[in-house]
Amino acid sequence: MTRPRVVIVGAGFAGFRAARAATRRLRRTADVILLNPTDYFLYLPLLPQVAAGALEPRRVTVSLTDSLPGTRLVLGEARHIDLDTGAVHYRDPEGARGTLRYDRLVIAAGSVNKLLPVPGVAEYAHGFRGLPEALYLRDHVTRQIELAAGDEDRETRTARRTFVVVGAGYTGTEVAAHGQLATREQLRRHRPRHRAGPRWLLLDIAPRVLPELDERLSRTAARVLRGRGVEVRTGTSVREATLDGVLLSDGEFVPTRTLVWCVGVRPDPLVDSLGLPLEHGRLAVDPYLRIPGRPEVSACGDAAAVPDLDRPGGYAPMTAQHAWRQGRTAAQNVAASLGLGEARPHHHRDLGFVVDLGGAQAAADPLGVPLSGPLAGLVTRGYHLAALPANRARVGADWLLDAVLPRQTVQLGLVRSWSVPLESGSPELARIPDGTSPSASDPAPPTREERDEHP
Template sequence: MSRTSSRTAGRPHVVIVGAGFAGFQAARTLSRLTRRRVDITVLNPTDYFLYLPLLPQVAAGVLEPRRVTVSLTGSLRHVRLVLGEADGVDLDRRTVHYTGPEGESGELGYDRLVLAVGSVNKLLPVPGVAENAHGFRGLPEALYLRDHVTRQIELAAAAGDAETCRSRCTFVVVGAGYTGVEVAAHGQLFTQSLVRRQPLRAGIRPRWVLLDIAERVLPELDRRLSDTADRVLRRRGVEVRTGTSVKEATREGVLLDDGDSVPTRTLVWCVGVRPDPLVESVGKPLERGRLLVDPFLNVPEHPEVFACGDAAAVPDLAKPGQYTAMTAQHAWRQGKVAGTNVAASLGVGERRSYRHHDLGFTVDLGGVSGAANPLGVPLSGPLAGAVTRGYHLAAMPGNRVRVAADWLLDAALPRQGVQLGLVRSWNVPLESSSPELARVPAPEQTGHTDDKQAEKKTTEKKTSDKKTSDKSGDKNTETKNTEKKNQE
């Protein structure tokens, strides 16, 4: 095991684990305040910050993948990047253990530590879900979904019977929260554009089903936003089924808890998130899997350790007795407070508690539609769509011109309906502690039948070719032996 360090004599060393909304903002704030008087290291599995709210547009072919990524080395000046996944924290030795991208082990020592590891897909004990569903937390999952949806429409168009055609062009999204609603909204528009150039059998159209156990879509948001989103989805033909969830999932479809069965080859799991498993290894009190911190984002009894974002249970000072929700807005603001308080602990500035003011929410429903309530003012239709996209452009720390250019091109030109096959089903298992990375297990170790069958056919063909070659070789040997005997 190697020990990695970038300490400069006399300078304190700060390690920030994670470069999502909270970690990225913490690093940027700390770098700006300390002005190279502190060594800052960011430990992250990827070399980019991912702007998650625009991920549904990547899956729907509106934005190219790199548009929603911002280079860490290009945007965080005077910050050192170490690629790796943190898998342990030793508070006594003040070290973070990690595994690098090529399997190597390493350690980072720190004087101050910021845990901003974020969250992963939330799993429920539903038979077949882990094997047949895919989440939506990382770029690999968005790329896989884009290819998968395109492939299913192409296979549906070429299907020999109506039943197969219908099942292949049926898409089920579980979870009608922020992510699930946007995936269904953008996905429906995407499949509509695909079938214009590749028509299905007569009378068959792409079918999108959005499920949630709650009584309405977007249950965590204002009722007016919920009603607007519900109205837009239903008008487009999306089947919104509230008070319903999945009882069992198979390769051929899903069984719902109301007894209905939906034949489908696509199950997108957007039921929510859970904190990264790393926080459990810290060995400190948790609140529903999140690390308990004080209003200054400090871990109790360890003033040198801070936590923020989805990994931290931060007291909500506006609602005594409650904790802030796991949202990008909270993570972004908490990251700034964490950076400020780390700097204060090193003698730069003054620390402050985390207190937020609700500025409203925005939901992009695809096309020109949206739902928003900036500063509590409810908006819908094209105006809400414009406000939503304007908010995203303002919030993104980079790539604004490229994103805006892609939006203009999407409005003027048809989307490209091609599948690149760069991410396969076994690369994006639902149960993953790092959805931002594409996994590469052997196909025979997975339960994803489509890719497994393709691999099996390839293997069988190679075996058949080898047997044919062996038989041919045996015949040649027999012929040579016969000729030799005749010569003798």
């Protein structure tokens, strides 16, 4: 007899955990298939350190093939799910179409950049949701420092040394913290041309940084950032982005060549295309992570609005910690639906939050105990090492080398800006209409650097 097929869409925190748990539970009972655009799981919390050059890119990636033995990996991006026939239609990285039939489906498609209707942002801002974006930002920032060193115009040099980050949540705060340290070190190597240091601005419309955390952690992070010279501006956002700078909501125009967009995330567009009931833009699920009326379909992670049983009427936030545990629950309940074990509702207990501020600084509240300074830094890095599914020794070695050796600040030239669009954070193929494929001869839109070199 044909074995049941369990298809998992997405290999983020929820999808990766679901695939690993389902494979272990169903190894002799069902076939587990994982559909994902890349062959790796990305440990997103350490991405700001990749952009700053503290970690090598492969350190934050985990091979799906090596870490999920027994799981069949299919490279591709889900384009349509036919719930009535039980089929997932996808496109592979080269544009070919494929179909996966399923008996059980777990939707863990994750999230993409939240793009607000601010003029110029889609054209001039850099997103920060994937490895290509982090690598491009690292190259771009390095390029701006080097170009400024050779520029005779004072105003242009100042604009190149100015970096604006919008969104003071986890990602934006860490990008600004690590970026300021990295650029300060780069500028020292270019003296005497660079007598002034870098200028970093962290903006958020909220009244404080890290508004989702305890006020003590928020104050700690703001104090560390301001102590380094980062301009933290709360109650402020971007009214318009242009080629030469950003117009702030308070009317000030800031000349800059770097705008990093970290205002938050929204569920993958696949979620909206399913025609299923939504809560806050996410798929409505019951406490067992099942879609009401579709018991064969589950959802978890950023794609799902998971009820918080400890807060009636509330939903679990879109964080890695919640997604990781939801993936395990989804796998357990899928196995129960196939006769292995018992289905259980999802409960979550926060272990606390950690925010790495670069160097020895961090803000953390493990098990509700607020910490700051070097102790928080130690706890934060210990947490990440424990949470990483692989590469722990390599990450630890990179941190050790970064503490005793200067960083190698060179451009890698790996990614062009137009291949990591802010609206998706995925390869350019994601924006190509069905039935077409990218052409190597298609010209790329001009970058700021090309404008400056060829006026």
